[in-house]
Amino acid sequence: MSGTPTNDLPVNEMGLVVVGAAGRMGQALIRAIHTIPGARVAGAIERAGSPHLGKDAGELAGIGTIGVVIGDDPLPAFARADGVLDFTSPAATVEFAGYAAQARIAHVVGTTGCSDDDNARITAAARHATIVKSGNMSLGVNLLAVLVEQAARALDADDFDIEILEMHHRHKVDAPSGTALLLGEAAAAGRGIDLDGNSVRSRDGHTGVRKTGSIGFATLRGGSVVGDHSVVLAGTGERITLAHHAEDRAIFARGAVKAALWARGRKPGLYSMRDVLGLA
Numbered sequence: 001m002s003g004t005p006t007n008d009l010p011v012n013e014m015g016l017v018v019v020g021a022a023g024r025m026g027q028a029l030i031r032a033i034h035t036i037p038g039a040r041v042a043g044a045i046e047r048a049g050s051p052h053l054g055k056d057a058g059e060l061a062g063i064g065t066i067g068v069v070i071g072d073d074p075l076p077a078f079a080r081a082d083g084v085l086d087f088t089s090p091a092a093t094v095e096f097a098g099y100a101a102q103a104r105i106a107h108v109v110g111t112t113g114c115s116d117d118d119n120a121r122i123t124a125a126a127r128h129a130t131i132v133k134s135g136n137m138s139l140g141v142n143l144l145a146v147l148v149e150q151a152a153r154a155l156d157a158d159d160f161d162i163e164i165l166e167m168h169h170r171h172k173v174d175a176p177s178g179t180a181l182l183l184g185e186a187a188a189a190g191r192g193i194d195l196d197g198n199s200v201r202s203r204d205g206h207t208g209v210r211k212t213g214s215i216g217f218a219t220l221r222g223g224s225v226v227g228d229h230s231v232v233l234a235g236t237g238e239r240i241t242l243a244h245h246a247e248d249r250a251i252f253a254r255g256a257v258k259a260a261l262w263a264r265g266r267k268p269g270l271y272s273m274r275d276v277l278g279l280a
């Protein structure tokens with residue numbers, strides 16, 4: 001049975017460690033692995049001192065006992081596994097990338113809000129680990145990014161302004177969301193420009209008129225919203241809106257497991273969900 005670490009498992013089942021196993025995404029990942037053929041929960045990790053240490057990961061995720069107890073020691077867990085699913089925090093992800101490199105296993109990173117320095121460290125770890133990193137693991141958002149790139153390429157910057165709106169639940173700690181930035185990168189690629197040099201992350205006070213060709217971001221936070229994103233291409237007298245609404249974290253969790261299965265046995269490097277989904 002998937003998810004139960006007994007000795008009579010098929011040998012080719014991919015053993016996955018979920019770090020941040022008690023979090024919103026951690027629990028969704030435990031549930032997803034349990035239902036996806038070819039994968040099993042090989043370990044569950046939380047930080048030292050977490051009130052969830054010692055609990056069964058399946059019990060916490062609402063699927064009953066799976067015989068995997070949440071621990072706080074990642075290295076031995078990674079050494080026994082084929083891959084890691086990581087939706088935690090930037091600092092934790094940088095640390096886990098180093099351990100995944102030591103263990104020479106796949107590392108699927110969904111964590112958002114990473115700094116340039118964090119990303120450089122993750123890229124360095126990808127010399128030895130097979131890392132798939134994306135601000136959004138869902139099929140829908142990655143397809144949306146392809147459409148945004150096409151629309152941005154087709155519609156001239158002199159005629160159409162690009163604005164990206166996102167709304168998430170009240171517990172989210174980073175802004176703009178990883179998805180908003182991913183969509184911004186897609187728009188910038190379509191326009192043939194660099195996002196960092198052309199983005200407007202917030203507006204307040206006397207801002208002056210909009211700079212032609214810039215890509216604007218607007219962030220909303222509240223309630224239990226799983227993740228809403230819209231890319232507006234605003235022209236004179238008409239407006240195109242390309243949007244995605246996430247209704248269940250299961251879409252991200254299924255994408256992450258798919259990424260891990262794809263990464264297994266692949267040579268070390270830094271990959272994206274577009275690579276996994278064949279949309280690159």
Ligand SMILES: NC(=O)C1=CN([C@@H]2O[C@H](COP(=O)(O)OP(=O)(O)OC[C@H]3O[C@@H](n4cnc5c(N)ncnc54)[C@H](OP(=O)(O)O)[C@@H]3O)[C@@H](O)[C@H]2O)C=CC1
Pocket residue numbers: 019020021022023024025026045046047048050087088089091092109110111112113134135136137138178252
């Ligand atoms: N790419 C994608 O498709 C998606 C990405 N995300 C991203 O995933 C991340 C997590 O989101 P979410 O699940 O909502 O957040 P949560 O806060 O619910 O979960 C994060 C979990 O990671 C744990 N954690 C933090 N540091 C460590 C550590 N050093 N060792 C072990 N565990 C640790 C936290 O523990 P503690 O509470 O004790 O800090 C917590 O249990 C965010 O960056 C979010 O933006 C979310 C959804 C989809």
Ligand SMILES: O=C(O)C1=N[C@H](C(=O)O)C[C@H](O)C1
Pocket residue numbers: 112135136168172176177178179180226227228246
């Ligand atoms: O924190 C979240 O919840 C989410 N984070 C990701 C992001 O920053 O875009 C993906 C998803 O929208 C949910």
